[in-house]
Amino acid sequence: MREVFTLAVSAVLLAGFYAAMAYGLGLIYGVLRIVNLAHGGIIMAAAYLTWQLFERFGVDPYIAIPVALVVFFALGAGIYLGLVRFLPRGPAGAVQSLLLLFGVWLIIRNVAYLLFTGNEQAIHTSYATRSVTVFGSSFSVTRILVFAIAVVALLLLHLLLTRTYLGKAIRAVAQNPDSCTLAGIDVERVRIFTFGLGTALAGLAGVLASTLFAFNPSFGAAELLKSFVIIVLGGLGSIVGIALGACVLAFAEVFSIYVVPPYLTSAVGFVLLVVVLVLRPGGLFGQRVLR
Template sequence: MERFVDLAVSAILLAGLYATMAYGLGLIYGVLRVVNLAHGGVIMAGAYLGWVLHGSLGIDPYLSIPLVVLLSFGLGMAMYRVLVRHLPRGAAGGPASLLLLFGVWLVLRNVAYLLFTGNDQAIRTSYSTRSLLVLGTHVSVNRLAVLVIALVTPALLQLLLRHSHVGRAIRAVAQNADSCTLVGVDVERIYTLTFGIGTALAGLAGLLSATIFSFNPGFGSGELLKSFVVVVLGGLGSVLGTGVAALVLAVVEVFAILVLPSYLTSAVGFVMLVLVLVFRPGGLFGHRVLG
């Protein structure tokens, strides 16, 4: 029973991180219909950014959140303006955008490798090893903080999308870009902003992961696939769906430890990805993601 509570608590904490990873991928896909394969690379970049800010400037990883988010936002807008904008849209753009963004990912990985070598790194703070007693189990302070941020982020995102002018424009463009041009919405500007916001969320997710896990330039490929599981399972445009899907993935992954050798638990995410795509392509709640 105690073990069960342990696992359940760690699943909930993990779910917060997974949901944060997935928002950016889902937002970009929902509005631009582009699968951002560079997502994993940006997660990795966010992790290194936090590491550098903490290591050389001594900024606490949680205080560096605004800076990391801002820088990732800029990176995303630049990626859109310089590269993604020129891609053919629609069905013909599918493989092209996939390959292009994959190229971006390879470049990001290489840059990280050149700057920071291939060694594993981690952000260690004075409170890294501290833990609190929750529901009778010890929970690291970092994981709790990540969960809190993971709960605040979707609330802010929801606020932005539902109640701001820009957010309404983003949702309108996602529904019908042509009509938006007719009523005077600058669609290209909205695309640029959306790509920036999506990338900023990936950077944030990277920073949060860096406080919990160690990372290297290859970090992010597993995170990309997990984000994809969550996006497909949760359906588009539903913050709640994303949260539930993240919880499902985290619970399955964490409880797999009970029945599988520890080495194979990382395969669970990949298998789930394929199963979800094949059997529930419409998501848990029937919001159809696939066109």
């Protein structure tokens, strides 16, 4: 019984990180109908930024979160203004966006190789090895902090989308950008903000990832794939669905150790993705409209 409890809590904590990892990808797709293949590169770049701030200036990774949010919001807005806004709308633009943003990812990765080489890096804080014991089971303080930050990010994002004029404009653009133009909403400005915010959320995921894992310039590929699995599970464009999809993926991976060898647990999510795409293409919890 204790083992099941330990695995369940571990899955919940892992789901928090998975959700934080997928927020940005889901937000950008929900509004712009673009799969941001540079998402993994942004996560990696944010991990390196956090590491540099920690090593050079002694800035705690969690204190570095506001810096990462500002830096990657500006980077995302710049990518949109300099590249994405020139893409044609519709299916042709969707295909071109995949190629374009994959190219951006390759540039980010190779710049990281030039600056930092291919050696793995890790952030070792004073509390990295500390744990909290609950009913005889120990849980990492770092994973608890990551989960708490992910929950706060979800609540703030939900409040932004449901309680502010800007959030309502984002949801309106996601549903019908042509009608928004007639209603006086600056659609282009909303798209710039959305791409910047989605990139900033990817930066947040990179900060959190740097406290959990070692990383190198190839880091982010698995995170991109899992983020895509999560937004499909939760319903493309559903922010709350992303959190639920992250829970499904985390529980499936953690409890799959009873069925498959540990080295195959990472494949569980992709099997789940195929099953959902076949049986419920709209996702388990949402529809293709940002909510």
